[in-house]
Amino acid sequence: MISHRIITVFALAASLSATAMQTAAAEDAPPRQKWSFSGLFGIYDPAQLQRGFQIYREVCSTCHSIKLLAFRNLADPGGPAFTEAQATAVASSYQVTDGPNDQGQMFQRPGTLADHFPPPFPNDQAARAALGGKLPPDMSVLAKARGYEWGFPRFVFDAFTLYQEDGPDYIHALLNGYTDPPAGFALAPGTQYNKYFPTGAIGMPKPLTDGQVQYTDGTPTTVDQYGRDVAAFLMWAAEPTLDARKRLGFQVMIFLIVLTGLLYFTKKKVWHDVHHPELTGSQPQA
Amino acid sequence: MSGHSTYQPQSPFMQWMERRLPIVSLVYSSFVAYPTPRNLNYWWTFGGILAFMLGVQIVTGIVLAMHYTPHVDFAFNSVESIMRDVNYGWLLRYMHANGAAFFFVAVYAHIARGMYYGSYKEPREVLWILGVILFLLMVATGFMGYVLPWGQMSFWAATVITNLFSALPGVGEPIVTWLWGGFAVGNPTLNRFYSLHYLLPFVIAGVVVLHIWALHMVGQNNPTGVEPKTEKDTLVFTPYATVKDAFFVGVFCIFFALFVFYIPNYLGHSDNYIMANPGQTPTHIVPEWYYLPFYAILRAIPSKLLGVSALAGSIIILAFLPWLDTSRVRSANYRPQYRQFLLIFFAAVIGLGYLGSQEPSGGYVIAARILTVYYFGFFLVILPLLGLFEKTKPLPNSISEAVLAAPPSGAKASGAKA
Secondary structure, three states: OHHHHHHHHHHHHHHHHHHHHOOOOOOOOOOOOOOOOOOOOOOOOHHHHHHHHHHHHHOHHHOOOOOOOEHHHHHOOOOOOOOHHHHHHHHHOOEEEEOOOOOOOOEEEEOOOOOEOOOOOOOHHHHHHHOOOOOOOOOOOHHHHOOOOOOOOHHHHHHHOOOOOHHHHHHHHHHOOEOOOOOOOOOOOOOEEEOOOOOOEEOOOOOOOOOOOOOOOOOOOOHHHHHHHHHHHHHHHHOOOHHHHHHHHHHHHHHHHHHHHHHHHHHHHHHHHHHOHHHHOOOOOO | OOOOOOOOOOOHHHHHHHHHOOHHHHHHHHHOOOEEEOOOOHHHHHHHHHHHHHHHHHHHHHHHHHHOOOOOOOHHHHHHHHHHOOOOHHHHHHHHHHHHHHHHHHHHHHHHHHHHOOOOOOOOHHHHHHHHHHHHHHHHHHHHHHHOOOEHHHHHHHHHHHHHHHHOOOOHHHHHHHHHOOOOOOHHHHHHHHHHHHHHHHHHHHHHHHHHHHHHHHOOOOOOOOOOOOHHHEEEHHHHHHHHHHHHHHHHHHHHHHHHHHOOOOOOOHHHHOEOOOOOOOOOOOOOHHHHHHHHHHHHOOOHHHHHHHHHHHHHHHHHHHHHOOOOOOOHHHOHHHHHHHHHHHHHHHHHHHHHOOOOOOHHHHHHHHHHHHHHHHHHHHHHHHHHHOOOOOOOOOHHHHHHHOOOOOHHHHHHHO
């Protein structure tokens, strides 16, 4: 009887909600990809991060800053596994603004490992002025700042499958989502249609075409592959401690499971006489 | 704190100490010799879990505060710097953020247990009201903590929630300006939220002491709702309750660690990784999941003032529960109708939580209104009347009678032997 009443309440709520369901997200759901860093033991693939970095450097960095990332991070464990010499070489290829010096002047110098990636524009207004009024978002935590609301019941399953990759899925989908607008879609001037962008009209022109970036390791040079690689790189930029987190997490889980198991048997032993008074003939009491 | 201490200091130093500050015997009588009903189930371990989580939040929070910068220009990046450059900063921050969520998981389980077994009834009214105050303090602390990372959701949640006070007629606008320390949510708001977010956990700790004090005056309720009558009905706190609590803290920590290490951003909103931007409203402002039922109640009511009143009332009404429930029987195990209405109430709260996460339009609003009516109807109509009409099941004479009547685990085996 009780379950019937609860079901009635939920059925009522659900049926009333059904009309509202139709107003759910207009954009397409980004297809889920296989990521080396998903799941219980997933970690970053350094080769993929290096390819992703190459795409960021050759394509994205023209407009997008990545201010929170430092050159030293390129050689950090759990990252793209550049050597310190390689990271230094990358750093010195950038000019960073420093100062003021003894004469009170700001000056340019080659970057060092301690510097952060300099932004492509001196400030947000300069970026807007150069790019038709639109500010490209900073890419430091972009992979965690994007996602997709899958709604019930998918979000429940995602807790069990430990799925945390909606951000990279979205980035990959967006880069592959430039299509012709559907009939009747009014595209504002200066925008392109992208079926994964929330409003459908994105300011960024299609940034990647097949064969645009030359890989040296024989990986296919397709937009699909570029999207995957740069999304992985951006996930690492947003969450550079993922490898360390999962490694420590596994140790902590083993420890907690053993500890809790021991506590369970201790509890059983301590409570044995309470549950089985017939064995001792007396009951413990306060 | 209550009952006679059986602690007898042995060493001369401890005897000397005992005559001057009997702190050891206080701890002994409160956490060792303290009698607990022998039939407590695992729902009673959430009190210990809450104390543990408060400790986790305070310890991680104090270390995070050493690295955090409460300024609108630096707060977001200082949190990111904790994640990237502070040793184990990612661990501290993910523990603190998910710790808040698990704190609320535990407090909801704790409140639900109190409601199911009638733990609020005479003589535990003050104990219960202190609990409601603790919950209110937790809500305030959690809200202000959510603002500190200064992401888009932080900023807009702060704007929406502080704006609720503007619904008050006449004094509303001045109060909001006073809360903000300006004419919009800004740096003064962030600074005071940080200050209060650091203060309130210690207020919570103080009220927890009162809560435990009141608990030890009246003793714990138990699944039968029948007070312990003889020493046979109780067990000493240590080792029985201690080891049981420790075991369940371990189980709780396994789930906590699963979130911290594997899905640390599952409970958060991706928009909060975008730095606060007063010029751009997110398409969909949602609070943290643990406030969603109350958020749904707020939005279910078209009038702003009534909505805000309902939001505040939905929590404050809990404080009146001891007097709204007219039944003399505590435990829902002996109140068949109450049990049904209560389980529907729990389902309604979960339903409201889901509706709070959705756009307030069409069928969702109507569903939220139905569930809101049930929420308040449960307290204001069902509970007062049910006590007068309900036919309850016969209560056991004592806890030990109830325990011995129910076949314990492994009873089949011993029965076969006999």
